[in-house]
Amino acid sequence: MGFSMLRPIFTQMFKKPWTNKFPVKYTPPNTTKLLEEVAAGKVQINPPIETPKGFRGKIKYDKEKCIGCKLCIRVCPCGAIEFKGKEKKIKIYLARCCFCSQCNDVCPVNCLSMSDEFLLADVDKYSKDLIVE
């Protein structure tokens, strides 16, 4: 095969694998039961690796500061922001957001920022967790 490869293969056997076993070490046979056990405190979840600084997660929206200028709607590449005409505020649909943070850069009063939440999976596109307003 190539005696040149034997050395790295041998040293690899003694190295610790890079995988961080999040949330639990092995796939549970029944996921709902796992969630109940976690809620009851019987099973601990391994924490995920820390996100780097400047990570682009879920959008945070400060409603009082918003002036209703509609610049973020003009710049959003995905069409994820909707304007509520009567109150002059916006509504963001996270199911379409691509987390580019261009709306943060454009906003003249800095009312949008990105948090570091990334566990956003859901079964319903328009559920309450995935709409920011």
Place this chain on the structure above:
Amino acid sequence: MSKESNHLDAKGLVKYFKDEFKTKIAKAEIKTRKEGKKQNEIVNIWMIIDKSIFRPFIKHLIDYQYPHLAVVSGNDYPKDIELVYHFSLDYGKDRKEISLNVSVTVPKSKPEIESICDLIPGALITEREKQEMLGIKVKNIPDSRRLFLPDDFPEGVYPWRKDDKGMKKFIRNLHEVKK
């Protein structure tokens, strides 16, 4: 065949073509752009030529040096279609490359142009794409099958056109949000 030792700069190149074709070249413009600390120049020559001298122009260019054809792009205007051929010359000589952009206008009443595949075989793919996207007929092309569009796409619909032959019924707005 090619005068390798006779390397011309941008002004010399424009003169080389104007000497041969005189009034058939409507416009020749040299634009430079400088980037970086040492302000290296990036040279672009934009030329507008008449459709009747298209093939002699390409032959004259190959006599000077075999060019590298990047792509053919197309602009759609109300009465005619403009094709822009992007060539580049003098690659391989450190920092001396010149980009030559040649545009030819074709009327919509008779959208035809000659193929250059016998002179530059690498132009096959880009000419096939123009045939199906803009509705231009390329004469003497060795292979005129469709390239990107599927075979059952309707005839006579050209996606890049902005007039009535463009795409009307094929758009579905997938992102109407339910309120």
Place this chain on the structure above:
Amino acid sequence: MAKSTTKTTYQIPIGPIHPALKEPVMFEFEIDGEKIIDVDVSLGHVHRAIEWTGMRRNPIQVIYLAERICGICSFVHPMAFCRAVESACDIDVPERAHYLRVVHAELERICSHLLWAGVAAHEIGFDTVLFLTWEMREKALDLTEYLTGNRVTKGILTIGGIRRDVTSDQLPKINETLQYFKDNFEKLRHVFLDDKTFKMRSVDVGILTKEDALKLCTVGPTARASGIKKDTRVDQPYAAYGDLDMTYMTPDILTGEVNGDVYDRIITRLLEVKQSIELIEQALDEAPSGELVSEPKIPKLLSYIKKTKGEGVGRDEAPRGEVFHYVKFDGEHENPYTWKVRASTYNNILAWIPMLKGEQIADIPIVAASTDPCMSCTNRVTIVDKKNKNNYILDKEQLHRICIEKTRRLMR
């Protein structure tokens, strides 16, 4: 020679390795026994109408659309678009932004070449080397995430500059990663270039002569491995490449002769990885301080573009070759009037035809993968057997198995 026609079908590409694909390719070969006599290539199975969509959005939205043309070249496409708009509208870019653009582009080149090295080894049947190179690639992706926030679609470019800075407290991690690459480069070179199995499968296979490469207008490492000196970073220096010292990477730097086969392409790409590491170090040392964007207020920028009339061209060097963007504004709308994209694999596809004539079927995966196509290569291959007069279809798994069996046969 009679050619039978096949009906093209819609195919969803299941590219196991390359992230975002442009199209799967359908080949049609004519064979006599095991030898290939003629090749026919057809494209267009995944056409996403990106240029049509881009002509209906304003330039800031088009940057994010351009990023998603290709997953591996996801920094070079928006950079070419931004440079085309800057050239059309005469927008200046500050010097610090030029140097930072070079740093990110070269980091992406390292990631892409290491991915390609793993794919080439996998096609030959050498899965251990696949995992070795991809372990090195994970370090490069970690550095990308540290600097930009994402591993793949980075989102840090804007018209007139760059959005994120490299601060001095990020420098220790960058130097640590570059030192890791320098230490492990020798291991990589030894595995690829001194190994008997690689030499057996790649020397004198898939030869592309210099004349053919010139006539078919090939670009990138495919052209450089055939001896043509063509590299957009050196020919028309953009960003800060004009200030850094670099040269064309052809195989005769290492071996002294140029054959144009698969082995030469492996050499070219490994030499480019080494060159990228040196370029990043140089760019970070020499980057001047200053601002990052020439026009930070976006509404002002958009209204300036709306009033300008002009056309511009942006050409960059992606890991696979030259990328070309053409933009035209008409002075009345802020959406581009025309946007034309030419990714680097378009020109390299016609080069498959002279490379594959005369080879055996088992060599198809390694030859097609050696040009580094930006798609899942040979999704479906139809074989036309002239002697027995039947057609049969070999899909990716069967082709891959045939390729590995040849390696085992040669090793005995």
